[in-house]
Amino acid sequence: MAATKSTGTKSSKKSAVQKTVARKSGASRNVKLASSKRSKASHAIAAKTPVARDALLRVAAEPRLSVGERLGLRSSDDPLDLSSSVALVVDQETNEILLSKNDAAILPIASLTKLMTGLVLAEANLPMDEQITITQDDVDTYKGSRSRLAVGTTLSRGEMMHLALMSSENRAAHALGRTYPSGLQQFVRLMNAKAKQLGMGDTRYVEPTGLSSLNQSSARDLVTLVSAAYEHPILRNLSTSPSYQLDVGQRTLQYNxxxxxxxxxxxxxGLQKTGYISEAGRCLVMQAKVAGRKLIMVFLDSAGKRSRSQDAERVRRWVEAQDFVPTTHRPQG
Known part of the structure; x- marks a missing residue:
């Protein structure tokens, strides 16, 4: 916090100096004050110049653009008017595509990454009762996200997987990769090797949590990942657990x-994983039984905390109301 306050003080002093210089020079006034995006005065002055005004409007609008909008993804072929820029719904048993929207787009996938983290661990057959301790190395340096798992907390590998898959616990996911027998770098290599083995050509991992926006994939690849993960009972059970109570020292932590x-x-x-970072928007993958059919659903880059769930609800009601005739099949290989 001290570093933040210091930075804020320096920024304020710089802004004050710029304002003083700006009063002495009409020509420099617009340039210097426009460079301070946090200053209301600079916005008012810059707005008088068309070029500066347009630049400020672009800056102001940028954070409100979804990933799909920034990449120019089309919203055509979307009969349900979904909030997600990318969506794909596939029959797990027949590979029939029921709904597709920008399914080839490659986007950041946030904590959907943890599904591959869990898959690699499930196939490694490591002891689930082995104790793992959270260290400073597990503290998030990408986003500065919070965690209730303090440095020094010791849990079993199974408990760490439970929190990572159910509640998207970042420190738990990182600790799982860090404590892999061959180390974190080898663990990430195994994540990418597994993706390649499954034919996930659009997918890349750089770390096991999803906090890095460089972890990317497509809806098509994520359908493949969900299908592979579904084969492991431990991933199905842990990811769909409604809640979990954890005793840490003298505290009892409730995770949902x-x-x-x-x-x-x-x-x-039957299996699910959520994800969110600002670069990825709200994401969700699920295997679910709807109208007697086992479906895999993928929703990427949705805006709003509940929008991904609302998109899933739209799809469920739509599927329940349809009498599908197989016409389109997901490409093999």
């Missing part, structure tokens, strides 16, 4: 599933 649909009786979900 990050997917609110898990607690909805209208849903029969």
């Amino acid at each position: 599933n990050s997917n609110r649909l898990i607690r909805n009786p209208d849903w029969d979900i």
